[in-house]
Amino acid sequence: MGSTSNGVAGDLTTNCNGVSVDKGVDFANYFCTYGFLYHQKEMLCDRVRMDAYYNAIFQNKEHFHGKAVLDVGTGSGILAIWSAQAGARKVYAVEATKMTEHARELVKANNLQDVIEVIEGSMEDVTLPEKVDIIISEWMGYFLLRESMFDSVIFARDRWLKPDGIMYPSHARMWMAPMRSGLGDQKMDDYEVAMNDWHSFVDDTKTYYGVDMSVLTKPFDDEQKKYYLQTSLWNNLHPQQIIGTPAIIKEINCLTASVNDVLNVSSNFPSSITERTRLCGLAGWFDVHFRGNRDYPAKHEIELTTAPSLDNGTHWGQQVFLLHPPVRVSEGDDLMVSFSMSRSKENHRLMEVELGYKYFDSTLKTVFAEEITTEPVSLCWSCFGATLKV
Amino acid sequence: MGSTSNGVAGDLTTNCNGVSVDKGVDFANYFCTYGFLYHQKEMLCDRVRMDAYYNAIFQNKEHFHGKAVLDVGTGSGILAIWSAQAGARKVYAVEATKMTEHARELVKANNLQDVIEVIEGSMEDVTLPEKVDIIISEWMGYFLLRESMFDSVIFARDRWLKPDGIMYPSHARMWMAPMRSGLGDQKMDDYEVAMNDWHSFVDDTKTYYGVDMSVLTKPFDDEQKKYYLQTSLWNNLHPQQIIGTPAIIKEINCLTASVNDVLNVSSNFPSSITERTRLCGLAGWFDVHFRGNRDYPAKHEIELTTAPSLDNGTHWGQQVFLLHPPVRVSEGDDLMVSFSMSRSKENHRLMEVELGYKYFDSTLKTVFAEEITTEPVSLCWSCFGATLKV
Numbered sequence: 001m002g003s004t005s006n007g008v009a010g011d012l013t014t015n016c017n018g019v020s021v022d023k024g025v026d027f028a029n030y031f032c033t034y035g036f037l038y039h040q041k042e043m044l045c046d047r048v049r050m051d052a053y054y055n056a057i058f059q060n061k062e063h064f065h066g067k068a069v070l071d072v073g074t075g076s077g078i079l080a081i082w083s084a085q086a087g088a089r090k091v092y093a094v095e096a097t098k099m100t101e102h103a104r105e106l107v108k109a110n111n112l113q114d115v116i117e118v119i120e121g122s123m124e125d126v127t128l129p130e131k132v133d134i135i136i137s138e139w140m141g142y143f144l145l146r147e148s149m150f151d152s153v154i155f156a157r158d159r160w161l162k163p164d165g166i167m168y169p170s171h172a173r174m175w176m177a178p179m180r181s182g183l184g185d186q187k188m189d190d191y192e193v194a195m196n197d198w199h200s201f202v203d204d205t206k207t208y209y210g211v212d213m214s215v216l217t218k219p220f221d222d223e224q225k226k227y228y229l230q231t232s233l234w235n236n237l238h239p240q241q242i243i244g245t246p247a248i249i250k251e252i253n254c255l256t257a258s259v260n261d262v263l264n265v266s267s268n269f270p271s272s273i274t275e276r277t278r279l280c281g282l283a284g285w286f287d288v289h290f291r292g293n294r295d296y297p298a299k300h301e302i303e304l305t306t307a308p309s310l311d312n313g314t315h316w317g318q319q320v321f322l323l324h325p326p327v328r329v330s331e332g333d334d335l336m337v338s339f340s341m342s343r344s345k346e347n348h349r350l351m352e353v354e355l356g357y358k359y360f361d362s363t364l365k366t367v368f369a370e371e372i373t374t375e376p377v378s379l380c381w382s383c384f385g386a387t388l389k390v
Numbered sequence: 391m392g393s394t395s396n397g398v399a400g401d402l403t404t405n406c407n408g409v410s411v412d413k414g415v416d417f418a419n420y421f422c423t424y425g426f427l428y429h430q431k432e433m434l435c436d437r438v439r440m441d442a443y444y445n446a447i448f449q450n451k452e453h454f455h456g457k458a459v460l461d462v463g464t465g466s467g468i469l470a471i472w473s474a475q476a477g478a479r480k481v482y483a484v485e486a487t488k489m490t491e492h493a494r495e496l497v498k499a500n501n502l503q504d505v506i507e508v509i510e511g512s513m514e515d516v517t518l519p520e521k522v523d524i525i526i527s528e529w530m531g532y533f534l535l536r537e538s539m540f541d542s543v544i545f546a547r548d549r550w551l552k553p554d555g556i557m558y559p560s561h562a563r564m565w566m567a568p569m570r571s572g573l574g575d576q577k578m579d580d581y582e583v584a585m586n587d588w589h590s591f592v593d594d595t596k597t598y599y600g601v602d603m604s605v606l607t608k609p610f611d612d613e614q615k616k617y618y619l620q621t622s623l624w625n626n627l628h629p630q631q632i633i634g635t636p637a638i639i640k641e642i643n644c645l646t647a648s649v650n651d652v653l654n655v656s657s658n659f660p661s662s663i664t665e666r667t668r669l670c671g672l673a674g675w676f677d678v679h680f681r682g683n684r685d686y687p688a689k690h691e692i693e694l695t696t697a698p699s700l701d702n703g704t705h706w707g708q709q710v711f712l713l714h715p716p717v718r719v720s721e722g723d724d725l726m727v728s729f730s731m732s733r734s735k736e737n738h739r740l741m742e743v744e745l746g747y748k749y750f751d752s753t754l755k756t757v758f759a760e761e762i763t764t765e766p767v768s769l770c771w772s773c774f775g776a777t778l779k780v
Contacts, residue, residue, distance in 0.1 A: 037610045038584075038617070044603075045591060054599055081601050102606055109605035201435055209444055211471055213434075215499035216492055220427045227428070 052304035056290035077103035178244035442694035446680035467493035568634035
């Protein structure tokens with residue numbers, strides 16, 4: 001099983017991933033998005049997200065009663081407000097963007113200014129007057145780890161959570177499964193149109209302007225391949241598009257995980273194909289759980305899942321890693337997938353992915369053992385850059 | 391005539407204009423765009439742009455013969471290559487992005503490596519072995535000055551152009567004219583949909599989650615207004631959408647202009663309405679000319695115009711500043727427009743615009759003199775942030 005590595009993020013449309021981006025740049029690129037109410041509203045309209053946190057808090061009010069709470073990245077302040085309404089004695093609501101101004105207005109309009117203190121600043125720079133009983137945060141990015149905001153939650157936990165404190169959420173898991181989709185055909189068409197267009201351009205430039213551009217055909221092709229074919233996509237999949245058994249590729253205990261634990265995600269996992277169809281790629285999603293801790297288990301455990309769902313889609317959707325070309329598969333076939341994700345060197349809030357797989361055809365069982373040594377298909381996707389929906 | 395100023399760029403979709411952006415951030419945001427061949431190709435496919443430079447060079451080859459040329463922001467290297475093909479002794483092709491790698495390949499593929507030296511770096515940091523006879527550059531941004539790349543051309547001129555040197559182009563002008571368009575109705579619809587949606591959201595959040603969000607209605611409204619109604623738009627207008635006499639609002643002599651001269655553009659100009667229709671806004675565009683200089687005038691003066699055109703649209707298009715609501719106007723009516731544009735404090739490559747107008751109704755000539763004292767309509771647009779097409 002082999003795979004090729006690729007260090008360049010392939011997003012031509014939104015951000016600045018083709019050049020080295022220093023921390024200052026990334027800071028601005030990252031936090032600016034959260035400075036708009038439009039974006040806050042998008043998250044506040046995600047009913048799956050809202051219901052999960054709302055139920056986690058109000059069905060476990062005894063966790064909050066009389067306690068000190070820290071909300072990391074409070075945004076408009078919704079989790080801080082619920083924590084206060086659930087009976088918290090004090091809530092520290094930390095937010096790095098100017099959204100703090102709106103959060104303060106909202107706190108006041110809901111008459112909670114005596115309980116909630118909105119603090120503008122990076123979690124890493126903020127000083128609180130006390131340690132807290134609960135850290136609550138909605139820190140999850142696309143495919144859980146894009147954005148790397150969990151780093152700030154880990155920092156907050158190590159610095160400000162009491163030894164017997166509770167994390168909300170307490171656990172997180174990443175999932176992957178084989179999928180089918182028309183997306184890949186569409187992307188392949190787009191890529192081919194772009195390349196045909198390029199070839200006409202090269203001809204025209206030679207004819208009309210006397211300059212031979214053909215030496216750039218290879219680099220242009222690389223750039224377009226990366227953009228159209230090797231960048232993962234945001235999608236809200238229909239459950240029936242999942243065509244094999246899903247696998248957990250990462251489990252995180254929010255109370256104990258270190259930054260090192262989430263720098264890389266590597267997993268080799270099997271999946272059994274469940275129908276005769278085309279294998280078009282792999283889909284990734286996550287779930288988080290609110291279980292309290294050992295001393296204070298949740299009375300009602302709540303789950304927030306971003307798995308493909310008919311009725312309960314989320315703004316996170318799923319992250320799709322396409323396979324070009326698709327592969328014919330049948331029920332009973334087996335895949336062995338090798339997945340590896342690490343932070344982009346150019347922008348630590350983006351991820352680079354290497355993905356490879358071996359495929360065992362159930363109808364050719366006799367050659368199964370020999371096939372294992374054939375040259376593997378190798379895939380490579382470069383980050384989730386193109387998928388930020390704003 | 392009054393107008394309100396607004397310091398926030400209203401772009402929710404591309405860049406990071408809602409927060410303070412330091413020079414490093416802007417540098418990366420700006421130059422990254424030009425690091426992709428996709429973007430280079432878009433400019434190289436602009437036939438109006440290509441023809442103008444090609445004709446300016448090859449119809450004035452005597453300017454180039456045996457001379458030293460500096461190409462500021464060479465990109466893929468096309469202007470450097472043409473300069474060399476036209477007979478230049480030496481061409482220094484300066485480019486800040488990694489596009490230099492492709493430019494070098496292209497130079498070599500066209501067998502011009504002995505004439506053209508591709509130099510990677512900011513114009514401000516580069517050292518040349520000699521002063522040059524010609525500075526050529528395609529530095530024009532949307533509505534001429536967006537991107538502020540002209541600063542680097544001015545720097546290059548003052549530092550590296552011989553006293554009798556020639557600028558390519560030599561002159562630039564900015565134009566404005568009244569226009570009609572359905573764009574404004576569409577934007578107003580979008581805005582109203584967004585606000586209706588917001589009101590439902592406020593109701594739902596109160597009902598389902600016990601939090602009163604109504605205090606954020608005003609700031610959300612402000613944000614949406616800015617985004618949908620107060621941000622100028624890129625458009626390729628039909629010439630018939632221009633409904634009044636165009637006016638020149640700025641003239642730049644590239645040989646003598648200073649950075650100070652282009653920091654702000656202010657103009658009060660009249661325009662006569664030429665048909666009975668709706669005045670929906672103002673359109674802005676630019677042209678540049680290749681005239682050589684006093685000692686070495688161009689044998690063939692070439693013009694590159696981005697005015698509305700049926701057959702000769704450019705990638706620059708026009709910049710549209712919408713008026714909400716539109717105003718009924720008739721042939722013979724007069725407008726007096728007050729336009730002021732300055733660089734955004736947050737990002738000097740973006741512009742902030744204040745625009746006001748007085749309107750004289752030709753059918754009410756008797757009240758004309760009195761009307762002049764009525765409260766003027768005032769408009770404000772905040773930069774061109776939303777119009778970067780990549």
